[in-house]
Amino acid sequence: MSANIKSVLEGLNKKELFEIANQNKIIIPNSWSKLLIVELLALNVSADNIQRIKAKPSEPKIQFEGSSTIIIKDLVKKFEDVTAVDNLSLEIMEGELFSLLGPNGAGKTTTINILNGVMKPTKGTAIIAGFDVTKNLDEVKKIIGSCPQEAAVFKFLNARENIELFGKLHSVSKNELKERTDTLLELLGLTEVSKRKAGGYSGGMLRKLNLIIALISDPKIAFLDEPTVGMDARARRKTWEFIGSLKKENKTIILTTHYIEEAEALSDRVGIIDYGKLVELGTPKELMERYKAKNLEEVFLNITGRRILEGI
Amino acid sequence: MKMQALGALVNVELKKLIRHPVNLFMNLLFPALLTVVFMFTFSDPELGMSINSVVPGLVVYAVIFLIMTVAQSFSSERKLLRRLNTTPMTSTEFIGSQIISNMIIAMVQVVIVLFLAYLLGFRPESSFEGIFLSLLVTAIFALSSVGLGLITATISKNPEMGVGFSFLFILPQMFFGTFMPLSSSTQEIAKFVPSHYLFDALKLIFEGNWMNTNFFLDLVVISIVSILVVLMGIVLFEKYGSR
Numbered sequence: 279m280s281a282n283i284k285s286v287l288e289g290l291n292k293k294e295l296f297e298i299a300n301q302n303k304i305i306i307p308n309s310w311s312k313l314l315i316v317e318l319l320a321l322n323v324s325a326d327n328i329q330r331i332k333a334k335p336s337e338p339k340i341q342f343e344g345s346s347t348i349i350i351k352d353l354v355k356k357f358e359d360v361t362a363v364d365n366l367s368l369e370i371m372e373g374e375l376f377s378l379l380g381p382n383g384a385g386k387t388t389t390i391n392i393l394n395g396v397m398k399p400t401k402g403t404a405i406i407a408g409f410d411v412t413k414n415l416d417e418v419k420k421i422i423g424s425c426p427q428e429a430a431v432f433k434f435l436n437a438r439e440n441i442e443l444f445g446k447l448h449s450v451s452k453n454e455l456k457e458r459t460d461t462l463l464e465l466l467g468l469t470e471v472s473k474r475k476a477g478g479y480s481g482g483m484l485r486k487l488n489l490i491i492a493l494i495s496d497p498k499i500a501f502l503d504e505p506t507v508g509m510d511a512r513a514r515r516k517t518w519e520f521i522g523s524l525k526k527e528n529k530t531i532i533l534t535t536h537y538i539e540e541a542e543a544l545s546d547r548v549g550i551i552d553y554g555k556l557v558e559l560g561t562p563k564e565l566m567e568r569y570k571a572k573n574l575e576e577v578f579l580n581i582t583g584r585r586i587l588e589g590i
Numbered sequence: 591m592k593m594q595a596l597g598a599l600v601n602v603e604l605k606k607l608i609r610h611p612v613n614l615f616m617n618l619l620f621p622a623l624l625t626v627v628f629m630f631t632f633s634d635p636e637l638g639m640s641i642n643s644v645v646p647g648l649v650v651y652a653v654i655f656l657i658m659t660v661a662q663s664f665s666s667e668r669k670l671l672r673r674l675n676t677t678p679m680t681s682t683e684f685i686g687s688q689i690i691s692n693m694i695i696a697m698v699q700v701v702i703v704l705f706l707a708y709l710l711g712f713r714p715e716s717s718f719e720g721i722f723l724s725l726l727v728t729a730i731f732a733l734s735s736v737g738l739g740l741i742t743a744t745i746s747k748n749p750e751m752g753v754g755f756s757f758l759f760i761l762p763q764m765f766f767g768t769f770m771p772l773s774s775s776t777q778e779i780a781k782f783v784p785s786h787y788l789f790d791a792l793k794l795i796f797e798g799n800w801m802n803t804n805f806f807l808d809l810v811v812i813s814i815v816s817i818l819v820v821l822m823g824i825v826l827f828e829k830y831g832s833r
Contacts, residue, residue: 394676395675395676396672396675396676416678416680419676419677419678420678422676424673424676426669426672426673428669430669430670430672430673431670432602432606432670434605434606434609434610435602435605435609439602439605442598443598443599443601443602444677446594446595446597446598447595447598447599447674447677447678447679448677448678449592449594449595449678475609491673495677
């Protein structure tokens with residue numbers, strides 16, 4: 279350990295210091311001052327580790343082919359003194375299945391809630407299929423389908439009634455509504471229970487209904503916020519296959535999930551956010567190569583390990 | 591406003607009335623129960639009350655309890671409201687569906703109360719037109735219950751609080767605005783209670799005495815207050831309640 283490494287560390291900002299700590303599996307409490315972090319890291323890391331972090335841009339550069347259907351620009355969302363989304367910028371391509379990963383409280387759901395119009399951003403904006411969510415939300419709502427994290431269905435209605443209600447709110451024609459309802463119920467295995475009140479459904483069945491409702495209008499863009507959480511392994515696999523099949527319809531899908539293997543199997547690209555910031559972006563393969571990891575879960579733990587180890 | 595969306599939302603609200611046990615009890619069975627109990631308890635001539643003065647009060651009771659069901663419904667369905675908000679549904683369609691469905695419920699309540707009261711000896715002086723007018727006036731007043739329900743939901747964090755807070759608006763209307771005996775000072779308070787005007791209007795209708803200025807004034811007050819309260823409820827709930 280030399281004074282040279284210490285002086286390099288002193289030249290980094292706190293976020294970069296945390297990144298070095300992450301990569302070296304060193305746990306640092308958030309409350310620590312920069313001085314203390316530098317002292318700890320100077321004793322535990324080599325010059326190579328620092329070089330690798332410094333070489334990586336603090337915000338990932340985005341390379342695109344084709345047209346972007348979602349453009350998120352400097353998005354900020356603050357709740358009193360907590361910044362849930364912190365200057366997030368990102369572009370998602372038409373027909374892409376994009377997974378947003380991050381630990382609990384990283385800002386995934388808040389980001390989705392801004393994109394689908396449930397929340398207004400504190401700063402910045404997002405353009406969806408050419409419409410600004412802060413100015414043309416009515417137009418945005420016509421082309422999106424949204425599957426919230428918690429199943430939000432009318433418990434006193436049966437599956438068919440729930441689906442038809444949302445179809446009518448999207449002005450789906452009667453014939454198309456019946457056809458799509460039948461198809462989606464069949465695909466997700468709910469046909470037999472479709473006339474039973476949703477209040478009597480298991481958690482997994484409610485999740486499937488939650489997902490069907492999001493897709494009944496045949497949206498160009500679908501926001502699926504942890505759509506398979508609470509499903510048993512078999513139902514989860516079946517739902518993954520179903521979500522994967524949506525890519526063939528050229529739908530743009532934004533998926534948040536805690537099942538990293540789900541993201542790895544389905545996604546064209548993955549964005550990892552932490553503390554509301556985008557900290558990594560790329561195809562699952564690119565990320566695994568970048569971090570010399572066997573799978574995406576290893577990449578995820580490498581990047582967000584500090585928070586998980588701290589139990590935040 | 592898209593009629594398909596409005597119709598679908600009204601349909602859901604009416605299904606909620608029939609299929610949700612609490613709503614079914616509060617909106618339909620409770621007024622029926624109240625009618626039977628109050629008709630036996632308060633229509634005794636020894637108490638100095640006539641059946642004709644009790645029945646308008648029972649209609650008022652039924653409609654003001656809509657405040658509780660609206661408040662409970664809105665505070666328990668915030669997740670669903672957020673989801674509905676991601677669809678092209680407009681707030682006019684949504685609030686419109688609440689208003690229409692609650693007006694229908696209020697009219698059904700009037701029919702239940704009048705039918706049971708008739709079976710128990712109530713004989714209004716009014717003709718069929720009068721009965722129709724009572725349905726109409728009550729439906730307009732139901733707007734104020736929707737508005738007060740929305741205000742209650744705005745200040746309530748959960749359905750239990752919604753039920754509790756709804757009594758802030760229900761109790762004054764029950765005691766100052768119906769057939770409860772009032773002193774001269776409390777009679778002054780009653781003038782600020784919306785249900786007082788519905789009670790008075792229905793009393794005039796059932797006495798066959800509604801072609802006069804008093805009834806017209808009652809109708810104007812009910813209409814203005816109900817529209818103002820429902821507008822206030824919509825604004826407050828949209829701004830603070832749907833978070």
